[in-house]
Amino acid sequence: MKVITWNVNSVRQRGPRLLALLARHAPDVVCLQETKVEDADFPGADILEAGYHSVAFGQRAYNGVAILAREPLSDVRLGFRGDPVPGEARVLAATVGDLRVIDVYVVNGKGVGDPAYEVKLAWLDALADHLAATEDASRPIVVTGDFNVAPTDLDVHDPQLWAGKNLASAPERERLQRLLDWGLMDLGRAHAGDQAGPFTWWDYRMGAFHRGWGLRIDLMLGSAAVAERLVSVEVDREERKPTSGEGKPSDHAPVILTLRDQPS
């Protein structure tokens, strides 16, 4: 079974590349972030034609999440109680087969000391509270998406440069750890071991991708029932190249989780 997460930075701009991704990897589940469209404009018909059901939770211009799946999606939940920014479409949960899928687009935070950074910390706390209150960590769960947090210095191309900065600061890493303490494993790190990266996001500016200036902020977190089925977590770096596919790339690369099939 394959689960993909991808911050598309506008699903309208990334339409052809999204359909190509579905054809290339034939995933079972895809979580998208930063779709940037209201639900009426979400390309659900094109996605259905490609063989995928979908649920979208979007808004105009900003944020927006969606889950695609070969199998029907059930127990869909939009947003979460206690969200410090309830007007922003950032969390979508659905059940696919035996798997509970929670798609998240974490508040960016702008910079340490910015009011948005305090919102980010509160938001991560609220999400951890919500999961503990509403989900069962003993079941197969994947919490995935753009966390806007590089969990450790292994997840940063230049730890000295990023030390204490937004996306890599200790307070946000502590909040992420709270989430893990509830009963999740960072599957990407489990697969990569003590190797740096693999990175999933590179700034559009300064030729950052070409220079290897990346961060691992798009994460696959899994409960124990998922972690025991872990085969691999890989980054589709090709998708980040300007030359691959139709139109421009997102600033994030897709992350592909592969799980062993359930013994039946």
Next chain:
DNA sequence: ATGTCACTTTACAAGTGA
């Protein structure tokens, strides 16, 4: 570190969020 991109608008260039 900031050489870009996508979005929006008493729009046709400039601010914003990332």
